[in-house]
Amino acid sequence: MADTKASIGYGITFEFADATTPTVFTYIAEIYDVTPPSDSTDTVDVTHMQSPNKTREFIDGLTDPGEMSFEMNLAPGSDSDKALIAAKGKRKWCRLTYPNGVQTLFFGVRTTYERAAPTDDKITATVTFKVSGEPVQTDPAAPRNISVPVISGVAKVGAPLTVDQGIWAGSLSFTYQWKVDGTNVSGETGLSYIPVTGDIGKGVSVQVTGANDGFNTATTSVETADVVA
Helix, strand or coil, X not given: CCCCCCCCCCCCEEEEEECCCCCCCEECCCEEEEECCCCEEEEEECCCCCCHHHCCCEEEEEEECCEEEEEEECCCCCHHHHHHHHCCCCEEEEEEECCCCCEEEEEEEEEEXXXXXXXXXXXXXXXXXXXXXXXXXXXXXXXXEEECCEEECCCECCCCEEEECCEEECCCEEEEEEEECCXXXXXXXXXXXXXXXXXXXXXXXXXXXXXXXXXXXXXXXXXXXCEEC
């Protein structure tokens, strides 16, 4: 039996753009429990006096593309919060990207932005977009870096530096390559790097490569300050 191709939803990203500028996307942070667009097609009763065997006949009617929705951890006043508030009454070009690089693209109107702030739990929001027209599902594409990797720590001999891989769309896995003064450091392919004496006076960066089954994309962090003793 062949291995399953099932996967969990972790890694899905959602972005939208104004319909008039469909290449300038806003990323919505910390979403979960995504319900992608779905459709239902009406059936029209076309039964007539001569329908065979006195049996009703039907033809396809119009298809309703449904809604797309998600839950999210809400940070009031964040860029995502402001973008969703501003989306009221505006037609948006929406992009839902799965970890394997497949995208669902559709026009949508934000119909629900319901926030909840319970006394003893996290602040959340429920967001719903009414889909307008037929969504397009693409073939897998190369991973896209939305937020560049960031190095944490002090650039000092013996002090560990760590990397946050950033935010990616369409990536199933990641690899890392640390660099000193722009040159690969042999064998340093983990989530951390400890500067050595030879690094003094040089900046440290890390290249992160996101990959799915068919593609990979690399991006490099900003260099640290020069390493000190």
